[in-house]
Amino acid sequence: MKSSSSEAVMPSSLSSRASASSSRSSSSSSPAAQTAHKPRRNDMTWKWLFRAGVSILVLWVLVPIALLMLNSVSTPEQITGWPKTLTPALSFETLDFFWHYQGVISALGNSLLAAAFTMVIAIVLGAPAGYALARFVFPGMNAYRMIIILSRAFPMPLLALPLAVIFIQVGIDDSILGLAMVHATLALPFAVLITSSLFMGIPVELEEAAWLMGCNRWQAFRRVVLPLAAPGITASAVFAFVISWNEVFASAILTVENRTLTAFLVQSLSESPAEIKYAGGLILVVPALLFLFAIRKYLFSMWGISNR
Amino acid sequence: MKHDRWLPYYLIAPSLLFMGAFFLYPFIQIFAEAFTSSDGDVGLANFTRIYQDFNFWPSLKNTLLLTGVVVPVQLVLAIGMALMVTRMNKGRNSILYIWTIPLGISDLAAGIIWLAILEQFGFLNSFLSAVSVIDAPASWLNYQNAFALFLAVVVAEIWRGTAIVLVILVSGMGLIPKEYDEAGQVFGANYWQRLWKITLPMLRPSIQSALILRTLLALEVFAVVMMLGGSDMPVLMSETFDWQFLYQQTGAAAAYAVLIMLISVVITGCYIKFLNVPKEAR
Amino acid sequence: MSAIQISAVRKQFGKQEILKSIDLEIRDKEFTVLLGPSGCGKSTLLRIIAGLEYESSGSIRIGEREITSLAPRDRRIAMVFQNYAVFPHMTVAENIAFGLRVRKDSEAHIQRKVKETAALMHIEDRLDHYSGQLSGGQRQRVAVARALAMEPEVLLMDEPLSNLDALLRLEMRAELKTILAASDTTTIYVTHDQVEAMSLADRIAVMKGGQIEQYAPPSEIYHYPATEFVGSFIGNPPMNFIPPDARWNHPTRPEQSSQQVHKCGIRPEDFEVRFEPTENFAPVRVLVSELLGSHKQLTARFGDEMIRVNVPSDLDVGNGSDIHIRPLAEKVRFYDHSGHLMSA
Numbered sequence: 058m059k060s061s062s063s064e065a066v067m068p069s070s071l072s073s074r075a076s077a078s079s080s081r082s083s084s085s086s087s088p089a090a091q092t093a094h095k096p097r098r099n100d101m102t103w104k105w106l107f108r109a110g111v112s113i114l115v116l117w118v119l120v121p122i123a124l125l126m127l128n129s130v131s132t133p134e135q136i137t138g139w140p141k142t143l144t145p146a147l148s149f150e151t152l153d154f155f156w157h158y159q160g161v162i163s164a165l166g167n168s169l170l171a172a173a174f175t176m177v178i179a180i181v182l183g184a185p186a187g188y189a190l191a192r193f194v195f196p197g198m199n200a201y202r203m204i205i206i207l208s209r210a211f212p213m214p215l216l217a218l219p220l221a222v223i224f225i226q227v228g229i230d231d232s233i234l235g236l237a238m239v240h241a242t243l244a245l246p247f248a249v250l251i252t253s254s255l256f257m258g259i260p261v262e263l264e265e266a267a268w269l270m271g272c273n274r275w276q277a278f279r280r281v282v283l284p285l286a287a288p289g290i291t292a293s294a295v296f297a298f299v300i301s302w303n304e305v306f307a308s309a310i311l312t313v314e315n316r317t318l319t320a321f322l323v324q325s326l327s328e329s330p331a332e333i334k335y336a337g338g339l340i341l342v343v344p345a346l347l348f349l350f351a352i353r354k355y356l357f358s359m360w361g362i363s364n365r
Numbered sequence: 366m367k368h369d370r371w372l373p374y375y376l377i378a379p380s381l382l383f384m385g386a387f388f389l390y391p392f393i394q395i396f397a398e399a400f401t402s403s404d405g406d407v408g409l410a411n412f413t414r415i416y417q418d419f420n421f422w423p424s425l426k427n428t429l430l431l432t433g434v435v436v437p438v439q440l441v442l443a444i445g446m447a448l449m450v451t452r453m454n455k456g457r458n459s460i461l462y463i464w465t466i467p468l469g470i471s472d473l474a475a476g477i478i479w480l481a482i483l484e485q486f487g488f489l490n491s492f493l494s495a496v497s498v499i500d501a502p503a504s505w506l507n508y509q510n511a512f513a514l515f516l517a518v519v520v521a522e523i524w525r526g527t528a529i530v531l532v533i534l535v536s537g538m539g540l541i542p543k544e545y546d547e548a549g550q551v552f553g554a555n556y557w558q559r560l561w562k563i564t565l566p567m568l569r570p571s572i573q574s575a576l577i578l579r580t581l582l583a584l585e586v587f588a589v590v591m592m593l594g595g596s597d598m599p600v601l602m603s604e605t606f607d608w609q610f611l612y613q614q615t616g617a618a619a620a621y622a623v624l625i626m627l628i629s630v631v632i633t634g635c636y637i638k639f640l641n642v643p644k645e646a647r
Numbered sequence: 648m649s650a651i652q653i654s655a656v657r658k659q660f661g662k663q664e665i666l667k668s669i670d671l672e673i674r675d676k677e678f679t680v681l682l683g684p685s686g687c688g689k690s691t692l693l694r695i696i697a698g699l700e701y702e703s704s705g706s707i708r709i710g711e712r713e714i715t716s717l718a719p720r721d722r723r724i725a726m727v728f729q730n731y732a733v734f735p736h737m738t739v740a741e742n743i744a745f746g747l748r749v750r751k752d753s754e755a756h757i758q759r760k761v762k763e764t765a766a767l768m769h770i771e772d773r774l775d776h777y778s779g780q781l782s783g784g785q786r787q788r789v790a791v792a793r794a795l796a797m798e799p800e801v802l803l804m805d806e807p808l809s810n811l812d813a814l815l816r817l818e819m820r821a822e823l824k825t826i827l828a829a830s831d832t833t834t835i836y837v838t839h840d841q842v843e844a845m846s847l848a849d850r851i852a853v854m855k856g857g858q859i860e861q862y863a864p865p866s867e868i869y870h871y872p873a874t875e876f877v878g879s880f881i882g883n884p885p886m887n888f889i890p891p892d893a894r895w896n897h898p899t900r901p902e903q904s905s906q907q908v909h910k911c912g913i914r915p916e917d918f919e920v921r922f923e924p925t926e927n928f929a930p931v932r933v934l935v936s937e938l939l940g941s942h943k944q945l946t947a948r949f950g951d952e953m954i955r956v957n958v959p960s961d962l963d964v965g966n967g968s969d970i971h972i973r974p975l976a977e978k979v980r981f982y983d984h985s986g987h988l989m990s991a
Contacts, residue, residue: 109447120525122466124488137486152419182380189376191370199626201377208388209579210633212585214602215622218609220387235598242387245380262732265699268719269726270746270797280749284736296421303471305588306602310609319473323591334592338477342470349469353462366719367701 063312084177123343129339133332155336164321165340167233168302171317174237175301176294182241183248189279191251191256205246213243214306221310231313239307244297251296251359254290256282292355299345302338395626398619411620415608417615424599427590429628430515431600432583434521438577440572441528442523448560450535454556461535468528478591479521480506483593504591514594520588526582530575537571538564573640580636601625648710649800649833650675650785651696656705658691658857663679665691669705669856673833673850681837682844684880685766689837692854693803696835697726702865709800716961725799729788729806733778739765739789740774746797764792767826796832802827802834808843820846841881845869853877869936875986878912884944887954887983894929895973897981915944915957917978920964921971928971936965945970 128136132150155161190198217239223240224230267277283290308320316324322337349356369375402410415421467475481506482488490502493569506512545567549559565572587602596603601621608620651673660667666688673679681689694700696707698719706715711944714722725746735741737744737892740761747757765771768788778786794802803939824847827834838844845849845865852862853876862872872878878886888910891897897911919930931947938960945956945964954971958964981989 090746107449107452109541110445110584111453111460115447115460116448117464118466119522121478121482122470123480125490128481131491168550178383182383185376186380190371194375195370195373195519201381204381204384208384210581210629211392212581212622212625213388214389214587215395215586215605215625216388218605218615218618218622219391219398220908221609222398222615223391223394238387240740244385245384249380249430260730262728262730263734264730265366265719266726266732266734266793267745267749268699269697269724270793271749272370273718273720274366276749281734281736299469303469303474305471306585306606309606319471319588322473322477323588326591326595333475335481338474338481339473341477345471346466346468349466349795350462356462356465359926362420366699 090304095136101115102284115164122346123170125335125338125342128335129279133330136331136335152339154330154332155340158333160316160321160325161318161333164316164318166310167315168318169239170233170275170299171237171308172301174234175240178237178241179244179248179254179297180290180294183245183293184252184299186249186284187252188256190253191260205249206244208246214304216242217307217310220307224311231311233312233316233317235314236317237301237313239311241297241303243304243307244300247300247359248293252286252290254358255293259285273302289355292352292359295348296359297354299348301342303346392626395619395622398616399623403614403616403617408526411616412624414614415604415617415620415624418604419537420599420604422603424601426513427598428584428586428601430520431518431586432580434584435521436576437524438511438519438582439523439527442536442571443527443575444565444568446527447534447538447618448529448564450531451538465528467525468532468619470525472525473588473592475521475525476589477526479517482590483517483521506597511598514598518590518598521593522583522586525589526579527530527560529582530579533571533575533578534568537568537574541567568642573636576640577633579637580632584625584629584632648675650710651679651801652708652711652831653692653696654706654708655704655924656692656695656702656707658688658695659703663859666695666702669857669859671852671859671862672835673835675710676831676833678827678834678836678846678847678849678853681835681846681854682841682848682851682880684839687854688857689839690805692803693726693835693837697724698722707909715854723795723800724756724803725797725801726803726805727787727790727794727807729809731783731786731807733781733786733789733793735778738775739770739781742778742789743793743796745793751830760796760798761920764796767795784811784819785894787811787819791826795826795832799832802830802832804824804836806838807907808811809840813963815844818964823847840943841883845881853880855880871979873988875895875910875912875982877897878982879978882914884915884955884957886914886980887949887952888912889949889954891951891981892929894927895979896927906989908981908989909984909986910982911974912982913954913974914978915955917975918956918958918972919975920956920958920962922969923971925971925973927971929937930969930971933964933966933968933970936968952982 100263129151130147130149132148133154136151189195190202209309220235220239221230224235229235260301263281263285264277266276267281272280305319305320305323308317309323313322318337318341320340322329322334325333389607399411400407400409402408404410450457450464453460470478472516480487485504485506486504489505490499493499494502504510505517507514542559545563546559549563556564585602586600587606590598590600591603601624605618605625608614608621648835653669653671653673656666656669657664665980669688670691673677681692683689691700693806695702698717699715701806701949702715705883706713708714709722709724734745742758743761743764747760756856759776762771765774768791770785770788770792773781778789783790790807808819811819820843827847828850836844836847839894847867848865850862851868853860853868855876861868861877863871863873868877868881872881875888879888891908891911897908900934919928929949929951933945933947934953937946940960942957942960943962943964945958947954947956947970956970964970985987
């Protein structure tokens with residue numbers, strides 16, 4: 058999936074046209090001079106079209122986000138004002154207002170806490186399972202794998218509905234831990250599949266060598282596998298964190314007093330002033346973007362693995 | 366190395382138990398709730414109730430219409446983007462990261478982003494007025510202009526959701542050996558022929574995966590619609606939310622949930638049936 | 648004392664019998680090579696000895712200790728893997744020291760052993776490098792140094808040279824031979840390369856289909872192959888197998904045997920060649936004559952078989968030449984219907 062495939066598609070199609078033109082040019086002089094130019098111009102137009110297309114799509118993704126950021130560094134008047142300009146006042150008034158708005162700080166804290174719990178639960182439960190799938194062959198492993206994959210296919214957030222009732226009965230309703238467990242259910246399949254793929258990429262010979270040099274299974278795992286898997290495990294932990302941070306439906310259903318940021322924004326939709334929305338949006342977006350940027354090396358293979 | 370034959374089971378047990386408790390059990394509970402009326406009788410009382418609600422048909426229609434418009438557009442767009450990606454060398458990873466940014470953005474944030482653009486005093490209107498296309502701010506999100514509102518949601522959803530299709534397709538493309546395309550070239554096929562007859566058919570399993578996933582997510586659309594349309598554009602998920610949170614009628618909410626799941630299963634079944642590539646042909 | 652005794656070791660996987668009751672007695676300090684084509688079970692046997700796979704039945708003893716039920720870490724065995732398995736996140740020095748640290752040896756001892764084995768394998772100047780910075784050959788040296796540093800009772804090597812290019816393989820083979828001879832450790836070495844086996848081994852166990860066909864010193868394997876398979880596997884080109892020929896006064900039934908001779912085995916270099924028809928010489932037409940540098944290799948049809956005859960490189964024989972051949976009587980080996988060597 059590396060540049061080898063891209064090299065193959067582009068240069069070869071170009072070269073096929075190039076060789077066609079050179080074979081024509083070798084036959085006669087003046088028609089050749091004309092035909093030799095035509096393919097080149099065509100190539101150039103395609104190239105520029107291609108570049109234009111890519112640029113448009115890049116802007117299409119980035120501009121809306123930039124606009125949100127614009128709003129969050131504008132003054133409240135600018136936010137509700139008309140028309141909007143591309144030159145905001147660069148004031149922190151909006152963010153300041155947001156920061157001091159009632160319930161925001163605790164909502165932020167709750168989101169962070171929930172995401173952190175989710176991360177821990179997903180990894181602690183998922184990594185051992187990933188290791189089991191990677192290293193062992195045992196009856197039921199295919200069924201287990203199927204369950205994990207199929208769980209992606211169901212509208213997970215809906216599970217918050219009955220859990221709301223159950224949580225009340227158990228006494229963890231409106232708690233961050235309860236929410237984290239729902240989020241972890243969302244993140245767990247990813248964690249299992251990603252860590253499984255991670256461990257499969259570490260040759261078992263390394264563990265075997267460690268076993269022969271005096272390690273038992275756990276020691277070999279700790280000394281040899283874990284250091285090599287650490288970046289990948291961290292990446293999937295961050296992944297789980299972001300999943301929880303971004304989640305809306307379950308958060309809105311399950312938290313009332315201890316609202317997360319997403320729940321806060323949803324539940325205060327009609328009442329809160331516009332600045333809250335935009336500053337809140339910014340706070341939602343920026344950490345996620347930063348985290349995902351930090352693990353971007355793993356991002357692609359993780360999405361690929363977990364969605365296949 | 367000899368290992369306790371129960372070791373793998375010890376390792377998967379925690380996750381299995383967890384999934385059992387937090388996935389399987391609520392899953393069964395939803396069905397139980399949906400088919401139990403508030404008096405405790407088993408029956409379709411909840412379903413009748415939501416059916417008779419004035420928001421039922423609108424929400425169903427909106428959700429299906431939205432899905433029906435957004436998913437095909439995203440598929441075509443994502444295929445185009447995936448093809449572009451395979452032709453890139455240098456900037457490939459950066460472009461790929463940028464194009465997949467929407468994946469990391471909460472759908473709530475995406476709703477907020479497009480709200481900033483599309484609201485009455487938003488950026489789109491500012492831009493249009495700056496280039497003198499309109500005089501006064503137009504209401505894209507007004508409930509009186511249902512079509513514009515729908516369009517707005519479509520645009521926001523396309524922005525938000527193409528990335529996931531893209532990712533699956535790019536992964537799938539990476540699995541197609543380049544020799545197939547090269548063979549096509551040797552046999553004289555031009556670009557479009559190769560695309561249509563070689564690349565896309567080989568991409569079918571990925572397309573199937575992507576369609577299933579994206580469609581399911583589209584049926585669950587919630588936060589984007591809430592931000593842009595509020596109660597003006599009900600969808601299945603927002604109705605579920607309202608019944609649960611606002612009206613405190615868990616039975617009805619569960620009925621909606623079952624409905625969503627049912628539609629998901631049916632559509633997934635259709636995808637599998639019509640897009641299935643027999644194992645031998647892979 | 649680390650003599651190894653392998654008794655009736657069998658391995659079954661599903662319906663397949665990967666190892667069929669292996670019995671092997673390896674002497675203390677001996678260098679044994681397990682040789683055979685892929686799929687013969689040699690690597691499986693090695694891994695069973697290491698404890699990485701388990702046998703279906705049978706037992707293994709090292710010296711006085713029964714190790715069959717022991718975990719790999721308790722067997723006092725070191726192993727060099729085919730792909731080296733050098734830990735990528737540790738330096739060369741840390742790799743070599745790994746087993747000693749796990750054992751909690753004294754720091755002084757560890758330092759000494761690391762320097763010693765690194766010097767032995769000529770990688771003392773790479774001690775602080777990571778495996779990613781090393782070439783394949785260097786990584787292999789690290790793997791060997793790591794194993795030797797453990798001072799094991801038994802050293803196992805699983806095709807350690809097969810991933811090296813031809814020239815490097817030649818160099819490393821010579822180096823390994825010297826180092827391992829000096830280290831005096833009982834060694835079991837797995838390979839499919841018969842040249843490697845012949846060069847390194849004290850004794851070779853030739854394996855096929857999960858069984859040991861012959862376990863003997865290289866010269867005996869070469870000159871007295873116990874089965875047709877061994878004869879055809881060792882030696883390049885392989886031993887010729889032809890039906891007994893009356894012209895050569897081949898007995899149809901050797902003296903001590905009650906069986907009929909099925910095939911005669913004659914090595915390509917064990918023929919006398921004349922150009923004129925001679926009594927007791929069989930005429931053949933040379934189909935292909937290849938000058939291979941040190942000798943000429945002739946391919947000819949003999950009855951239903953194709954045989955190969957090696958002659959001096961200056962002999963004037965080309966494609967299509969007619970020659971007359973006779974094998975050296977003392978070099979002919981007789982095989983019965985089951986492919987086993989008959990005593991002549």
